[in-house]
Amino acid sequence: MAVIALLGAGAVGLGFVSAAQGPRLTSAEINIQGTTTRSGQRLVLTANQSLAHLDPGSVEVTPAADFEVSAEGGSVTVRFTDLLRYDTEYTVRIDPAVGLYTGASSELAYRFATPDSDVHSLLRNTGTRADGSDAPDQILRHRVSGESVNEAVFEAPRIQQYAVVDDTIAAVVIEDSSPSLVLAYGPAGSTTARIDTGGASTVRDLRGAPSSDLLGYVINGGADPGGRSYNNALFVYDFTDSSAVPTEIRGIGGAPLPVIDWYFVPGTTSVLVQGIDLQLYLIDSLDVASVEPLGQHLQLEGFVPGTVEAVVSDPSGDSLIDLLSGDVTPLELPQADIDPLLYPGKRSVLSDRSFIRVYDEVDFSTTPSSVSSSIWITDRTWTRELYRPSAESSRIGDFCVSPNAEFLAVEVTSEGVPDDYDLILGYSNTTTYFVDIADGVVAGGMAGFLPDWCG
Template structure:
């Protein structure tokens, strides 16, 4: 018998050696993965947040999904850059981080959760997740009919200040928008109102049917839900008006089929409204009637009308919340519309000095507010007025946020962005005069400046006024 192996036997031996080597390598690799899993601790698999909504509302959440159930972590150690107040909790394989205030626009956030321990072993790990918030778009109305040109609704943004025309018409009274859906009230040659609805800058906006010779005012849009509203008056027929100061709302989630519907009061008839506003994050509105009674109304009819008492004035909401600011002669208060609780506002007063007169107040949080101020003095035998917008802190400290570039220009209107980060300030030059629009008067030679409140930095300037932040 030959001492040499036959070729077939040599091949089988080589195959067995290769197979054994492969098994050994796989065992080592598998063991390495298992060891690494123990050493590394829990790992982040995914993160989820509605970044756009998080710039509109407080209380939005980031959900971090971990590769194993979380046994422990310290919520107080969660870090956010840029700085933001958060709470955090774990449930099985998820860690939920809740932002207590709306986030800044056009910002990159990093969230770190250190000291996370899984149920399978005691190794700690740090989870890290990054996300970006969208840029803030700014819409405004530039009236040019006094120069024989069409009025335009224009759009720009904080990060890209190049302005573009979204819609034009011979005379535009007012506008409001939700996302890319634009509602515009125009004035025809007979001084009658028309209501147009445009989506995505379409060439031919839809004209909504209204009663003949109807009058529209106080057009506004929700910042968080596809709802637009306005106050409607119709002329008397045989001494009877179909609608008198009636609040109408439009569900624009399917914009082409939108139909205005009246908001009904306790007695089931259309409410007569002196002033009103959408409640952020909900399908509800707050309304004040002509007897100063205030109500909370679900425009979809899912909840009964809720009386909120009698108040002299409603001053909007704390940015990104359902906390309604009301004012009365003896005090101010916050009404939390999620549970109906009322908290008295203890606001510090600033020392304004002589010949300085306060204007409108807008709350930024429970202890900070914006206020417009006008100073008056006599120069060369004439009365000269100047104006500034200032922030007042919890101790009454006064910080200037904005002053027009021309000393004699006057602030006519200001409105805070939905997240409270910016303020749009409209000021008219000394040579400006009323523009003659009866239901929504403005001034010629108006310039709107968008200002970062925390730094007083002017982010952009726009010709015209009436920022869409004033219609939310």
């Protein structure tokens, strides 16, 4: 009996210890890839017991990131309201986490690392081979962390434009004065295939949608099997379609739709198309009969990073079109506090309160006059210079924002000589620099121009 009593006492003691333990983390769920491409990603932490009321102040994210938090039962959902930084380890800590029935507290912590980002560029006129012939153009790959720099992933004699879809490079290659759309797979394009463009005289606006395995492009000239000539026709190629036949994007009732501009809607299979009548259409590229008119707008400027809100400009002002709800909201951006003698150029909208713009300053005291460029960022209450080339003679050709709005890719040309390519003109001595939007620090660079972030 003494032995039985002792065992019984031990069992009671173990039960007391178990009851006194605070909550422990049993699982965590998050879309790691989505944290740098779409805002609003959720981290769901699940504990082994229901939690008492959770004070939002007990939740901490390191390094700092904007978030919202909610809890139900044993689950805590942390919703990141902004995009996260590339190649960064984040720690989410809940302290204290209090058990609903035991009152015991503990700390719950979870760590995850966001992915790095590859960015590509086009390097033309790479020099001369030993036999005197021209070296091929190259598409280069660079990792933002700097682990790989200027790694050639595709080569061809004359590359007009390119796009990247996962591990595939799509390039418009000029062969015998005619464009050919080439798909390249494997190391340095060791395996290639071609997409039939119907004898098109030009292929332009080549863009990829990696999240949907889609490629899009606009062609002129050539003809369909029925003999109809293509007039700024948009085609979408689905890499998951075994037929390998591109689909023409048409308008209402299947009518031909000549295109001025177009974009893939981020994270979807849909395209946003601007016709020559300035009418916008939202069309699912996998269900081309689904055509939704969105009204006429003078200019389509792309999307606010991490959203499906399209930025449009009209003489009456700017607007945001939410492609999920269809709502159109006036975009009332702040005025830039900038020297009025500076000439405004390309603009990228970061949110409904901030934007980035390139400005040119012309010095008429020289013959010929000289131009210098700089990039400025404007928020509700301030404007500051974000980037200026180190050499006064250098010129900013183009810039674009990384998908997570962390960096700018800035094309800088230093006394470059223009090449003879049609549609997209390039310059020798062009380097693409990566500028941290938060502080203007140059995080690295790579040879060439046309970074694929600009697609």
